[in-house]
Amino acid sequence: MIAGAIKAAEQMFSAPFRVVLLKSMALAIALLVVVGIALDRLLVWLGGAGSAWIEGTLGGAAHLPVVVLGWIIAFVVGFGLFAGAVFLMPAVTALVGGFFADEIALLVERDHYPRDPPGRPVPFARAALEGVRTALLALGVYLFAAPFLLVAGLGLVIFFLANAYLLGREYFELVSMRTLDPASAKALRRANRGGVFAAGMIVAAFVSIPILNLATPLFATALMVHVRKRIAEEEARAPAKRISSETR
Numbered sequence: 001m002i003a004g005a006i007k008a009a010e011q012m013f014s015a016p017f018r019v020v021l022l023k024s025m026a027l028a029i030a031l032l033v034v035v036g037i038a039l040d041r042l043l044v045w046l047g048g049a050g051s052a053w054i055e056g057t058l059g060g061a062a063h064l065p066v067v068v069l070g071w072i073i074a075f076v077v078g079f080g081l082f083a084g085a086v087f088l089m090p091a092v093t094a095l096v097g098g099f100f101a102d103e104i105a106l107l108v109e110r111d112h113y114p115r116d117p118p119g120r121p122v123p124f125a126r127a128a129l130e131g132v133r134t135a136l137l138a139l140g141v142y143l144f145a146a147p148f149l150l151v152a153g154l155g156l157v158i159f160f161l162a163n164a165y166l167l168g169r170e171y172f173e174l175v176s177m178r179t180l181d182p183a184s185a186k187a188l189r190r191a192n193r194g195g196v197f198a199a200g201m202i203v204a205a206f207v208s209i210p211i212l213n214l215a216t217p218l219f220a221t222a223l224m225v226h227v228r229k230r231i232a233e234e235e236a237r238a239p240a241k242r243i244s245s246e247t248r
Contacts, residue, residue, distance in 0.1 A: 001195070001199055001227070004199070004223050004227055004230070005223055007222070007226055011107070011222055012215060012219060017218055024099075024215070028089075028092050031096070035088070088142065090142075090167060090216075091134075091136075091138035091139045092135070093214075093216040095132060095134075097171060098128050098174065099128070099131070100218070100221070101122065101127060101171070101174040101175065101217070101221045102122055104221040104222055104225075105119060108222045108225040109225065112226070112229075126182065130170055137166055138162075138163065138166050141163070141166065160204050163200075164204040165197060167204060167220060168199050168201070169189060171200075171203065171221055172199070172228065173186060174224075175224040175227075175228050176228055179228075196227065203220040206220070
């Protein structure tokens with residue numbers, strides 16, 4: 001597992017990976033900007049409507065308190081949008097990962113496993129569906145864990161473990177679907193849930209690092225290719241071990 005993570009990190013600095021990195025970062029940033037602008041406009045509109053209602057109800061004497069309150073809300077909203085961008089990164093990277101998983105997986109297969117037949121690309125609709133589903137689940141986890149952030153960091157623990165499960169599952173299944181049908185890929189993940197979750201914890205740690213987490217789709221996909229290959233090697237050795245034990 002650690003060896004696979006090191007290989008994935010090292011390959012991120014290669015020229016082909018840098019090209020994909022720039023594309024994935026651009027898409028992730030664009031999504032965050034769109035979401036941020038939409039939320040900001042919504043909150044500004046609500047604030048304006050609320051201020052008008054308060055002044056209309058309490059009269060002109062409430063103007064100064066309303067202005068001060070507006071400044072406070074603007075600061076809280078700005079901080080909230082920044083914090084939200086950090087916590088929403090797992091959802092964003094999950095969505096972005098579906099678009100670049102095949103490109104990254106192919107580069108890893110060619111560099112580290114040239115003797116193995118390359119996997120087939122996952123249909124775009126299927127990859128997009130998996131990415132959207134995982135992104136929505138990650139968003140749901142964020143909303144669930146947010147209130148627990150005030151309970152001695154319990155929310156951070158929930159957030160980290162849930163991300164480890166969700167991101168580990170998505171990227172492992174996307175990689176596995178290059179050689180298996182979706183049902184078999186999911187069954188393989190369930191059969192190796194411990195190892196996939198451990199790899200997911202590495203991905204969750206990676207996605208928690210600001211700025212660097214923009215490269216999560218690359219790192220996670222590359223790592224899961226190594227995990228998938230290790231599982232395939234273990235499965236290939238298993239029949240040989242059984243035959244050897246039966247001949248003794």
